[in-house]
Amino acid sequence: xxxxxxxxYCNQCRWLLRSAWMAQxxxxxxxxxxxxxxxxxxxxxxxxxxxxxxxxxxxxxxGRFPEITELKQRVRDEIAPEKGLGHSDKKKE
Amino acid sequence: xxxxxxxxYCNQCRWLLRSAWMAQxxxxxxxxxxxxxxxxxxxxxxxxxxxxxxxxxxxxxxGRFPEITELKQRVRDEIAPEKGLGHSDKKKE
Numbered sequence: 394x395x396x397x398x399x400x401x402y403c404n405q406c407r408w409l410l411r412s413a414w415m416a417q418x419x420x421x422x423x424x425x426x427x428x429x430x431x432x433x434x435x436x437x438x439x440x441x442x443x444x445x446x447x448x449x450x451x452x453x454x455x456g457r458f459p460e461i462t463e464l465k466q467r468v469r470d471e472i473a474p475e476k477g478l479g480h481s482d483k484k485k486e
Numbered sequence: 487x488x489x490x491x492x493x494x495y496c497n498q499c500r501w502l503l504r505s506a507w508m509a510q511x512x513x514x515x516x517x518x519x520x521x522x523x524x525x526x527x528x529x530x531x532x533x534x535x536x537x538x539x540x541x542x543x544x545x546x547x548x549g550r551f552p553e554i555t556e557l558k559q560r561v562r563d564e565i566a567p568e569k570g571l572g573h574s575d576k577k578k579e
Binding site: 404409410416417421424428430431432434 | 497502506527
């Protein structure tokens with residue numbers, strides 16, 4: 394069980410802070426599942442999260458940033474599909 | 487110029503927060519030099535920082551955490567030896 398997460402973020406856009414925050418949220422929630430999490434600065438408005446090389450979020454495709462709950466759901470689906478996320482699993486109506 | 491930094495931290499010791507803070511400091515100071523920075527949770531009191539696989543800090547060897555200024559100096563020496571660090575370069579007397 395070797396899970397590598399990468400957050401590729403636009404540095405010019407000053408997205409380090411939100412990326413580092415999301416990194417901490419993921420490393421806390423999936424402390425038993427994540428082997429390593431890489432922050433990778435980029436350019437041109439990039440914001441992409443991959444799990445073991447598979448994209449789970451692209452700001453370009455989605456047109457927005459993920460809410461932290463939906464990001465956790467997508468990461469969970471990849472690395473720990475049986476794991477409950479507590480109130481993060483509840484859908485907003 | 488491909489520079490990979492890794493921070494290997496003890497998760498049980500709850501050192502994620504300081505590691506994530508140091509990650510942000512390094513990614514901000516060396517925004518043009520760092521290709522990627524990896525946070526890797528570990529156990530047993532580990533706190534090690536490597537630059538391109540070379541250790542620049544080991545809490546076990548040093549007996550303490552680095553001050554952020556000395557961590558930046560060591561990273562600088564590896565990836566951007568000509569770079570000035572402003573007041574981080576001044577030694578405390």
